[in-house]
Amino acid sequence: MEKSMMLNVRVSPSVKQQAEDVLKQLGIPMATAIDMYLRQITLTGGIPFSLSLPKAPAALNADTMTDDQLHAALQVGIKEIQNGDTVDAASAFAQFREQHR
Structure with a gap:
């Protein structure tokens, strides 16, 4: 499927770098990872992971x-x-x- 939309997002430089480091190890370009995330939102009808505050012992x-x-x-x-x-x-x-x- 041809990509025809541009998405501009502001993120923390350190978060972006950490994500890029992980994605590089997985062999997935950032654009592909964002596309995967957006597709999962569509497929699941929401954020595709649990959102909660961490519980400290x-x-x-x-x-x-x-x-x-x-x-x-x-x-x-x-x-x-x-x-x-x-x-x-x-x-x-x-x-x-x-x-x-």
Whole structure:
């Protein structure tokens, strides 16, 4: 089918780059991925994936902690830093992504 419409979209440069990196690994051009997304909206009659806020485990959710629980958790973190029990951000995020595939 011939493509005859142009679509201009403003997105965050970092989001675009991250998406391009993934799409490149899949061998899918950005235009094809956008076309696929729009087709899925048409086929499903809506957004083709679930939309929800991520759920933080209660043990990590400061909104559900008492002041004493939050203070205790922060003290544990401070002790870990003082003991040198830390991981650089890049490694931590890589580990997180690996665990949550």
